[in-house]
Amino acid sequence: xxxxxxxxxxxxxxxxxxxxxxxxxxxxxxxxxxxxxxxxxxxxxxxxxxxxxxxxxxxxxxxxxxxxxxxxxxxxxxxxxxxxxxxxxxxxxxxxxxxxxxxxxxxxxxxxxxxxxxxxxxxxxxxxxxxxxxxxxxxxxxxxxxxxxxxxxxxxxxxxxxxxxxxxxxxxxxxxxxxxxxxxxxxxxxxxxxxxxxxxxxxxxxxxxxxxxxxxxxxxxxxxxxxxxxxxxxxxxxxxxxxxxxxxxxxxxxxxxxxxxxxxxxxxxxxxxxxxxxxxxxxxxxxxxxxxxxxxxxxxxxxxxxxxxxxxxxxxxxxxxxxxxxxxxxxxxxxxxxxxxxxxxxxxxxxxxxxxxxxxxxxxxxxxxxxxxxxxxxxxxxxxxxxxxxxxxxxxxxxxxx
Amino acid sequence: xxxxxxxxxxxxxxxxxxxxxxxxxxxxxxxxxxxxxxxxxxxxxxxxxxxxxxxxxxxxxxxxxxxxxxxxxxxxxxxxxxxxxxxxxxxxxxxxxxxxxxxxxxxxxxxxxxxxxxxxxxxxxxxxxxxxxxxxxxxxxxxxxxxxxxxxxxxxxxxxxxxxxxxxxxxxxxxxxxxxxxxxx
Numbered sequence: 001x002x003x004x005x006x007x008x009x010x011x012x013x014x015x016x017x018x019x020x021x022x023x024x025x026x027x028x029x030x031x032x033x034x035x036x037x038x039x040x041x042x043x044x045x046x047x048x049x050x051x052x053x054x055x056x057x058x059x060x061x062x063x064x065x066x067x068x069x070x071x072x073x074x075x076x077x078x079x080x081x082x083x084x085x086x087x088x089x090x091x092x093x094x095x096x097x098x099x100x101x102x103x104x105x106x107x108x109x110x111x112x113x114x115x116x117x118x119x120x121x122x123x124x125x126x127x128x129x130x131x132x133x134x135x136x137x138x139x140x141x142x143x144x145x146x147x148x149x150x151x152x153x154x155x156x157x158x159x160x161x162x163x164x165x166x167x168x169x170x171x172x173x174x175x176x177x178x179x180x181x182x183x184x185x186x187x188x189x190x191x192x193x194x195x196x197x198x199x200x201x202x203x204x205x206x207x208x209x210x211x212x213x214x215x216x217x218x219x220x221x222x223x224x225x226x227x228x229x230x231x232x233x234x235x236x237x238x239x240x241x242x243x244x245x246x247x248x249x250x251x252x253x254x255x256x257x258x259x260x261x262x263x264x265x266x267x268x269x270x271x272x273x274x275x276x277x278x279x280x281x282x283x284x285x286x287x288x289x290x291x292x293x294x295x296x297x298x299x300x301x302x303x304x305x306x307x308x309x310x311x312x313x314x315x316x317x318x319x320x321x322x323x324x325x326x327x328x329x330x331x332x333x334x335x336x337x338x339x340x341x342x343x344x345x346x347x348x349x350x351x352x353x354x355x356x357x358x359x360x361x362x363x364x365x366x367x368x369x370x371x372x373x374x375x376x377x378x379x380x381x382x383x384x385x386x387x388x389x390x391x392x393x394x395x396x397x398x399x400x401x402x
Numbered sequence: 403x404x405x406x407x408x409x410x411x412x413x414x415x416x417x418x419x420x421x422x423x424x425x426x427x428x429x430x431x432x433x434x435x436x437x438x439x440x441x442x443x444x445x446x447x448x449x450x451x452x453x454x455x456x457x458x459x460x461x462x463x464x465x466x467x468x469x470x471x472x473x474x475x476x477x478x479x480x481x482x483x484x485x486x487x488x489x490x491x492x493x494x495x496x497x498x499x500x501x502x503x504x505x506x507x508x509x510x511x512x513x514x515x516x517x518x519x520x521x522x523x524x525x526x527x528x529x530x531x532x533x534x535x536x537x538x539x540x541x542x543x544x545x546x547x548x549x550x551x552x553x554x555x556x557x558x559x560x561x562x563x564x565x566x567x568x569x570x571x572x573x574x575x576x577x578x579x580x581x582x583x584x585x586x587x
Contacts, residue, residue, distance in 0.1 A: 010481075013478050014481050018507055021504050022500070025550060028498045041493055042493045048441065049448060049494060053445065056449060128448040130495050130496060131463065131494050132447070132461070132491065132502070133458035133459060135495055135497060137496045138452070201556045263452075
């Protein structure tokens with residue numbers, strides 16, 4: 001016996017080492033259903049590697065920031081101007097969306113819907129990835145010290161990224177949606193077909209469990225369904241890139257993720273979600289002009305007495321409705337159903353968004369209130385009466401010259 | 403009976419293996435190199451694919467395992483090196499600890515056993531061996547993942563061969579650099 005052991009010593013040791021590892025695997029697999037506490041050996045390994053990654057990322061960022069923020073500022077002024085214009089347009093869009101949201105809340109409250117809100121997030125930087133191409137994951141620089149816990153959703157502004165798999169004191173491992181072991185509840189935006197989003201060995205994302213007799217077209221948007229209890233409903237996932245031949249009763253659908261999973265740099269970890277009953281806001285309907293006045297703080301004050309008009313024009317929201325040369329109510333036209341401001345998109349042209357009220361035109365690009373002449377006003381329908389618009393302020397006599 | 407045994411080596415003697423009539427040299431490495439090189443390989447493997455997507459095709463820890471195993475030419479040292487590097491790599495993944503450990507243990511053992519019998523100083527030989535060990539590593543990994551753990555892993559031979567060739571090319575370069583860290587026994 002002894003001679004056999006000594007003769008095949010190498011093989012015996014090989015078998016012994018392999019046996020120990022298989023035993024270790026067996027213990028882990030058996031315990032995988034239990035509470036997912038992180039093993040000490042994992043913490044040590046991550047603790048040995050992540051400080052190097054953090055240091056390199058910090059060095060890289062410092063160099064990059066120095067270059068971008070202090071040295072390479074070409075085109076910043078023009079970009080700043082463009083962004084300001086974009087903000088103005090988005091503010092107008094926000095007015096419309098607020099009205100839409102209010103309407104949606106009213107409808108949801110009627111149907112006793114419960115809504116989920118992402119109420120708290122923490123921004124994290126990607127410091128590394130899983131060192132193999134057979135599974136897909138990233139390491140982020142936020143861990144349990146920052147409130148991160150397993151199974152929290154990780155997103156970017158473009159779309160979902162994955163979920164937190166393991167948490168260490170100052171870092172976390174995030175399993176990406178293109179990993180083979182991941183699964184995300186998804187729904188197609190238009191057809192409302194539901195499926196399960198999975199990763200493939202080569203890193204693609206496929207939508208599984210959609211029956212082969214369903215009609216699915218490339219380009220359709222995929223959203224989270226909320227069924228996995230990790231991602232809130234309605235978060236963008238991606239678009240359908242390819243619909244392949246049916247396999248095992250199910251369509252073979254390839255999805256192009258909205259978030260660029262190969263080049264992630266910063267992500268958001270959803271720390272807290274709130275579920276609450278939708279409640280319709282019991283506030284009187286605000287006038288679009290008032291909303292605009294709140295949303296457009298940059299609208300400059302007009303000179304007290306413009307020379308050419310001989311009329312008093314002040315900034316929107318502060319202007320008395322009976323200002324000369326304007327129709328007094330200054331009521332934005334609303335859709336009958338929800339009081340939508342019927343403006344921005346149709347009137348947008350060449351980067352300029354105009355919200356046309358009955359009494360005045362607000363040019364978002366120039367941020368000025370353009371008074372309209374009496375002739376222009378005559379061509380437009382005047383409000384029938386203040387009773388038709390109960391939330392409008394009582395106008396003074398529109399024909400009274402000032 | 404004892405005297406009929408074919409060959410006996412004293413505990414203090416060094417077994418010498420020959421290939422093509424030349425003595426195969428056995429190398430050793432300093433402690434910082436033994437620990438530092440695998441750690442750097444693991445770090446680069448975790449860090450670079452985020453910046454260079456194509457780098458995910460490479461398996462630096464495997465290349466380091468093969469290099470150390472073939473340079474030491476000691477099967478026990480080879481399998482232990484493979485086990486240590488593989489288990490550390492497992493710790494950084496999302497899967498159970500031990501899958502890469504087993505795969506790299508087998509590769510470490512095979513590489514050191516083969517390294518003791520053939521001349522592995524030649525670049526072409528090294529490239530071929532790296533390709534073979536890469537495929538062996540893949541087969542063992544998928545075998546363990548699929549049959550022991552019932553994980554939904556699929557092995558693609560075409561992907562394996564392409565990635566194996568890429569690793570072989572990179573491996574030759576890395577071995578050349580690591581050769582400078584060798585110390586003769």
